[in-house]
Amino acid sequence: MRRDEKATLVERRALSPDASLLCFRSSFLASALRPGQFTMVRLPEAEGLLLRRPYSFCDAEPDREQFSLLVKEVGRGTRALARLPEGAEVDCLGPLGSTFTMPAPEHRPVIVAGGVGIAPFLAFSRALRAAERDATVLLGGRTAHDLYLREEFEALGMDVRCATEDGSFGEKGRVSVLIDDALAGPVQLYSCGPTPMLVKVAELARERGVAHQVSLERRMGCGMGCCLGCVVYTSEYVRCCSEGPVFDADSIQWDRDRHPL
Amino acid sequence: MTKPDLSVTIAGIHFRTPLIAASGTFGYGTEYLDVVDYSAIGGIVVKGLYLEPREGCAPPRIWETPSGMLNAIGLQEVGIEKFVTEKMPRLCELDTSVLVNICGSSLEEYAELARILDDVDGVSGIEMNISCPNVHEGGILFGCDPNMAARVTEAVKKKTSLPVIPKLSPNVTDITAVAREVEAAGADALSVMNTIPAMAIDVETRRPRLKNIIGGLSGPAIRPIAVRLVYQTANAVQIPVIGIGGIASHEDALEFLLAGASAVQIGTMGFVDPSVWRKTLDGLEDYCRRHAVAAISELTGAVET
Ligand SMILES: Cc1cc2nc3c(=O)[nH]c(=O)nc-3n(C[C@H](O)[C@H](O)[C@H](O)COP(=O)(O)OP(=O)(O)OC[C@H]3O[C@@H](n4cnc5c(N)ncnc54)[C@H](O)[C@@H]3O)c2cc1C
Ligand SMILES: Cc1cc2nc3c(=O)[nH]c(=O)nc-3n(C[C@H](O)[C@H](O)[C@H](O)COP(=O)(O)O)c2cc1C
Ligand code: FES
Numbered sequence: 001m002r003r004d005e006k007a008t009l010v011e012r013r014a015l016s017p018d019a020s021l022l023c024f025r026s027s028f029l030a031s032a033l034r035p036g037q038f039t040m041v042r043l044p045e046a047e048g049l050l051l052r053r054p055y056s057f058c059d060a061e062p063d064r065e066q067f068s069l070l071v072k073e074v075g076r077g078t079r080a081l082a083r084l085p086e087g088a089e090v091d092c093l094g095p096l097g098s099t100f101t102m103p104a105p106e107h108r109p110v111i112v113a114g115g116v117g118i119a120p121f122l123a124f125s126r127a128l129r130a131a132e133r134d135a136t137v138l139l140g141g142r143t144a145h146d147l148y149l150r151e152e153f154e155a156l157g158m159d160v161r162c163a164t165e166d167g168s169f170g171e172k173g174r175v176s177v178l179i180d181d182a183l184a185g186p187v188q189l190y191s192c193g194p195t196p197m198l199v200k201v202a203e204l205a206r207e208r209g210v211a212h213q214v215s216l217e218r219r220m221g222c223g224m225g226c227c228l229g230c231v232v233y234t235s236e237y238v239r240c241c242s243e244g245p246v247f248d249a250d251s252i253q254w255d256r257d258r259h260p261l
Numbered sequence: 262m263t264k265p266d267l268s269v270t271i272a273g274i275h276f277r278t279p280l281i282a283a284s285g286t287f288g289y290g291t292e293y294l295d296v297v298d299y300s301a302i303g304g305i306v307v308k309g310l311y312l313e314p315r316e317g318c319a320p321p322r323i324w325e326t327p328s329g330m331l332n333a334i335g336l337q338e339v340g341i342e343k344f345v346t347e348k349m350p351r352l353c354e355l356d357t358s359v360l361v362n363i364c365g366s367s368l369e370e371y372a373e374l375a376r377i378l379d380d381v382d383g384v385s386g387i388e389m390n391i392s393c394p395n396v397h398e399g400g401i402l403f404g405c406d407p408n409m410a411a412r413v414t415e416a417v418k419k420k421t422s423l424p425v426i427p428k429l430s431p432n433v434t435d436i437t438a439v440a441r442e443v444e445a446a447g448a449d450a451l452s453v454m455n456t457i458p459a460m461a462i463d464v465e466t467r468r469p470r471l472k473n474i475i476g477g478l479s480g481p482a483i484r485p486i487a488v489r490l491v492y493q494t495a496n497a498v499q500i501p502v503i504g505i506g507g508i509a510s511h512e513d514a515l516e517f518l519l520a521g522a523s524a525v526q527i528g529t530m531g532f533v534d535p536s537v538w539r540k541t542l543d544g545l546e547d548y549c550r551r552h553a554v555a556a557i558s559e560l561t562g563a564v565e566t
Contacts, residue, residue: 002295004535050480050533051325092475093296093535098370221323222532224296226288228308228334229323237317237337257320 004093005029010066012171015146018073018080019116021058024092027065032095033057035124036215036246038222039094041069043080053077054220054241056120056192058149070148072116092237096223098246099126100213102131102190107211109135110182112201114175114193115146120215121190122149129156136161136182138199140175144168154224176200183208191215195261202249210248216240219261233257262386265549266556267302267542269303269524271501272424274385274447276358278302278526278542279557280514283360283528284309284388284428285334285507289348290355293535299563302539304358306526307348309390311364312373314340324461324470329507330529333473335392336364341374345381353383354366362388365403366396368416374422386424392432392455404455408440411446418447426503429451429494431483436490436540437497450501452526455492457483477485487524489522495521495562509537511544519564520556 005020007024014020029039041053051115084090100120105159108111109128111121117137128135136159139147143166153160161178171177175197183189191201192215205212218240221227225242229248232240232247233256269279279302287293290305297503301562324331339348344361352359360393362383365371371389378384391404391413403413410427415482417425429436431454435471440451460471471477487506495502503515517525530537 003297034452048531049325050328052533092536098526196279219321219323221332221529222286224288224532224535225292226286227323227336227532228285228317229320229332231317231320231322231337261321 001032001098002023002094003028004091005131006089007092009086009088009090010085011031012086014180015070015148015235019148020072021068021070022081023066023068024090025066026092026120029092029094030060030065030067031062033067034099035127036100036120037097038223038245039069039096040089040220041210042093043084043091044088044230047082049077051221052223053081054223055124055214056245057095058119059126063070063151070116070119071208088136093223097241098244099226100190100246102127108184109133110189111135111137112175112179112185112191112193114197115138115142116148117191117193117197117215118191122152124190125153125156125158126152134159137177138163138178138182138195139157140178141166142166149209162245176204179204182208188212189213189249198249198252199243202252205249213246214244214249214252215246216247216252217261263555264556265546265554266558267545267549269413269521271560272386272426273504274358274424275536279518280538280541280552281503281523281524281526281546282306282389283358283526283533285496286528286531289344290352290359296534296535297531298357298539299357301542302357304360304385305352305355306360306362306388306495307344307352308338309336309364310338310341310344310360310374311336311366312341312370314343316340319472321470324476326461329478331461331471331476332456333471333476335473341377341458345377349381349383349469352548353372355356356432356510358385359383360388362390362424362428364393365413365427366393368413369423371413372416372420375423375425378422379421379423384423386426386450386454387417387421389425389427390455391427392430394510402430402432406432407442410439412414413441414446414448420483426452427438427490428455429488430455431457431490437493440494442499444498444500448500450503450523451492451494451498452503454487454506479507481509483507484513484516488516491517491522492564508541511541511548514541515548515560518560520562521562523558523561525556545559
């Protein structure tokens with residue numbers, strides 16, 4: 001069951017110069033969403049945007065009737081959303097798309113996230129924690145302040161390891177430098193982030209025979225499976241909004257769309 | 262005052278409301294079931310179909326522009342056979358009229374699709390997308406040449422007793438020439454209009470926003486052009502016209518009706534606001550009451566010039 005719900009912005013927290021965590025009130029979405037799913041957000045008309053923009057659910061607190069979105073400003077839509085005043089209302093269509101699935105009991109979950117790609121994993125980590133599962137979380141970013149929500153994952157007791165391209169925090173380099181160590185033993189990988197990173201992680205996982213769920217981003221028109229604007233190539237074009245956004249990484253033919261955005 | 266009659270009949274097809282879902286924007290009809298109030302929808306035009314399934318264009322396929330969007334989906338579709346066996350039974354369960362939008366690379370392909378659809382239960386009519394390249398004529402679009410548009414209409418008419426509704430392209434010098442030719446060839450009604458060819462470029466990377474380079478522009482940005490084309494078309498032919506282009510509200514729908522349309526289709530704005538159907542229908546009903554209009558069909562062509 002999906003709905004187009006009014007959600008009220010109750011709190012905005014700046015995480016870096018261009019990223020914010022936005023907390024919204026909507027009892028329906030807070031309890032209906034599953035980790036990995038997303039919502040299509042429509043801003044007040046005055047913002048002058050036409051299409052909705054897709055955002056992963058970052059966190060859910062059903063008891064407080066709240067959910068949050070992690071927003072990185074990359075263009076008009078993300079900027080307008082990140083700058084909404086507290087108390088503003090937006091329309092959120094959701095919950096949409098596929099979900100992360102729990103790792104088999106013998107598999108240790110390893111989460112790999114680049115930048116804002118960490119968004120869907122806070123809710124997922126809570127679900128893992130609720131099932132008494134530990135996870136390793138590999139965070140990558142250009143610089144220290146791109147390692148969003150690091151403390152939240154640490155507070156959940158997850159094994160958090162970081163890499164920055166400028167070496168300002170954790171290992172120097174891309175997040176892939178952390179993967180080799182993390183793949184020891186039976187592992188289930190989860191990833192989200194920039195396409196080049198996902199391609200790299202998928203190659204490594206395939207070489208090692210590691211199961212790998214990946215959350216993909218595409219431009220989206222409807223989020224409902226109708227416009228066919230959001231496709232991803234498997235053995236044919238499938239819809240990121242409906243068959244995804246979470247896919248089995250082995251099903252994706254990465255060389256078919258290197259520049260999908 | 263009694264409840265105004267919002268239903269319309271076009272080429273013998275009854276639509277319980279004058280709001281029809283536009284081809285390519287409402288999938289195969291059932292995708293929006295949990296979110297949209299289907300009772301406000303008078304008919305559904307399904308995604309364009311060829312005989313065989315098609316892969317479509319490489320992404321990126323869409324881009325937002327001021328008050329509009331560009332798309333180059335490349336007619337990704339499931340093919341007629343899968344449509345008939347898997348999609349049509351589910352469409353039949355909806356209490357709404359179903360128009361099947363057909364495409365072809367040749368006259369023969371259009372004709373064969375029409376022949377197949379003639380026997381399919383639940384199909385109310387055929388909308389012909391004539392903005393498709395004709396492979397036998399160097400890829401020129403059927404709809405850009407009045408003569409070719411007429412020939413393909415005639416070929417389809419021969420194979421079916423269903424109402425046939427060519428969907429005209431705005432990308433022509435004189436839409437009334439195409440409209441008159443397809444009317445003479447037997448068209449039962451006309452859909453006006455398809456998207457406008459357009460382009461956008463990312464100046465940082467210097468790459469086109471769409472992989473296909475050129476796409477079709479839709480949404481409110483194109484509405485005044487569509488209203489003008491509906492006005493000109495409706496004045497040129499006797500058959501009914503269905504107005505399409507950027508409709509977002511009952512005022513927009515009314516503009517098309519007054520310009521000469523008998524019903525309208527909504528596409529892009531359904532992506533933006535799934536409640537556009539209910540809001541637009543309620544707005545039309547309220548307008549009819551305020552203006553003492555007993556039946557919405559009275560408004561067709563009622564613009565005072
Ligand atoms: C399933 C899904 C989940 C997402 N989750 C998040 C999230 O949790 N937090 C977050 O900040 N962002 C997320 N995104 C990306 C976000 O939707 C885009 O950044 C946003 O749509 C860009 O809109 P804009 O108006 O700011 O950019 P525009 O001005 O439209 O474009 C600016 C740039 O962003 C690119 N872009 C446009 N649409 C998308 C898109 N859908 N995905 C990625 N890049 C895009 C454009 O190609 C362009 O280069 C998600 C995308 C998807 C598909
Ligand atoms: C994503 C998308 C896909 C479309 N696919 C088709 C199609 O398959 N066949 C067709 O005849 N028109 C297609 N159209 C055109 C629409 O049916 C409609 O004519 C056009 O979008 C203008 O209406 P609107 O401004 O309300 O969207 C498509 C439009 C969009 C936006
Ligand atoms: S966004 Fe429209 S089909 Fe996926």
